[in-house]
Each structure stands twice: as C-alpha cells, then as structure tokens.
Amino acid sequence: GQSLEQPSEVTAVEGAIVQINCTYQTSGFYGLSWYQQHDGGAPTFLSYNALDGLEETGRFSSFLSRSDSYGYLLLQELQMKDSASYFCAVSGGADGLTFGKGTHLIIQP
Amino acid sequence: DTEVTQTPKHLVMGMTNKKSLKCEQHMGHRAMYWYKQKAKKPPELMFVYSYEKLSINESVPSRFSPECPNSSLLNLHLHALQPEDSALYLCASTQGTEAFFGQGTRLTVV
Numbered sequence: 001g002q003s004l005e006q007p008s009e010v011t012a013v014e015g016a017i018v019q020i021n022c023t024y025q026t027s028g029f030y031g032l033s034w035y036q037q038h039d040g041g042a043p044t045f046l047s048y049n050a051l052d053g054l055e056e057t058g059r060f061s062s063f064l065s066r067s068d069s070y071g072y073l074l075l076q077e078l079q080m081k082d083s084a085s086y087f088c089a090v091s092g093g094a095d096g097l098t099f100g101k102g103t104h105l106i107i108q109p
Numbered sequence: 110d111t112e113v114t115q116t117p118k119h120l121v122m123g124m125t126n127k128k129s130l131k132c133e134q135h136m137g138h139r140a141m142y143w144y145k146q147k148a149k150k151p152p153e154l155m156f157v158y159s160y161e162k163l164s165i166n167e168s169v170p171s172r173f174s175p176e177c178p179n180s181s182l183l184n185l186h187l188h189a190l191q192p193e194d195s196a197l198y199l200c201a202s203t204q205g206t207e208a209f210f211g212q213g214t215r216l217t218v219v
Contacts, residue, residue, distance in 0.1 A: 042210040099151035
C-alpha cells in the first residue's frame with residue numbers, strides 16, 4: 001500500500017516563509033507531487049520531484065530525498081491568497097495519485 | 110485549452126434516481142481519472158482510464174459505473190446511491206507528471 005504523512009495544519013504570517021513536510025511509504029515510487037486546493041475549488045498542480053534535490057518555481061520550491069522517503073514544499077513571501085490546503089501525492093506512473101491527508105495553511109496578517 | 114470541464118457543477122439526487130456526471134478535456138491526454146473527495150479529506154482515486162480502456166477500479170461499488178466514449182470524454186453513471194456517497198466528484202487527466210483537475214460535481218444524495 002501507499003501512505004503519506006503531513007501536518008494537518010500550519011499557521012504563518014503574511015510575508016514569511018513556511019515549510020510543509022511530507023513523509024511517504026510506497027511501492028513503485030515515481031515521484032512526489034504537490035497540489036494546492038482552495039475551499040470549494042479543484043486541486044491545482046504546484047510541483048513535481050522525481051529526483052533528489054530542490055525544484056524552484058517562483059515563490060514555491062519543493063524538495064525530495066528519496067533515501068529518506070521525505071519531501072517538503074517551501075512557500076516564500078506568503079500572501080493571504082496562499083491560504084489553502086496543500087497535498088503531497090505519490091504516483092505510480094499513469095496509475096493515478098495517492099494523496100496525503102492535506103495540510104491546511106492559515107495565513108495571518 | 111488547458112481545462113477539464115465537468116458538468117453538472119451541483120447535483121441533488123434521490124436514492125432511486127439514475128444520473129450521470131460528465132467530464133471533457135481537449136488537451137489530448139490519454140489518461141483520465143475519477144476521484145471522490147469528502148469534506149476536509151484528500152481526493153481518493155476511484156477509476157483510471159488509459160487510452161480509453163479501464164485500467165484501474167479501486168474496489169468501487171457497482172452503483173458507480175464509469176464509461177469512456179472517446180479520448181476526450183469520461184462519464185460516471187450513478188444508480189441507487191446512498192447518502193454516504195454525497196461528496197465532490199473530481200475528474201482529472203494527465204500527460205506526464207501533471208494532473209489537471211476539473212472543478213468537480215458536488216453531489217448530494219437525499
């Protein structure tokens with residue numbers, strides 16, 4: 001089976017930096033993805049890591065350590081619009097995604 | 110066009126009704142998915158279609174019946190649902206590592 005662990009809730013201040021961690025146990029690992037979902041909205045893709053290291057996309061960065069079965073999403077220069085749920089997910093190729101339980105990010109002014 | 114379009118956006122149905130959810134994408138993606146999401150929970154995979162063939166059925170009850178008429182369309186036929194089936198039903202398609210999700214159909218079974 002596949003399981004992913006991430007914190008249920010994180011609170012941060014506008015303009016700050018926040019890191020959301022994810023550990024996983026899975027077979028047939030292809031890569032770790034991150035998705036953002038606002039209340040009432042659809043999940044939207046943020047990043048994907050197949051290899052160890054850091055991927056940077058604007059204010060968002062994602063890191064993966066395959067040997068530690070660990071990854072994180074780093075959000076910089078936080079804005080109020082970043083308040084959302086963030087899911088890490090693993091995929092087995094085209095076999096669909098298995099999501100973590102999600103981290104609810106609360107941004108305070 | 111990078112959209113996955115789902116209809117209807119909201120659906121209320123009785124336990125004896127038959128209804129269908131529709132999903133459409135024109136990005137040429139050959140893998141399409143149905144997910145179910147309950148409130149405050151992550152999306153859960155239901156079905157996977159790869160090149161218009163059902164490749165994965167995650168032990169979903171037979172009251173949910175998927176159909177892929179062509180490479181752009183995905184349907185989910187619903188029959189004799191239970192109140193606990195009330196949820197957001199999300200369609201997605203992938204090409205490579207990124208999944209594109211539709212806005213979902215919010216289903217309420219009464």
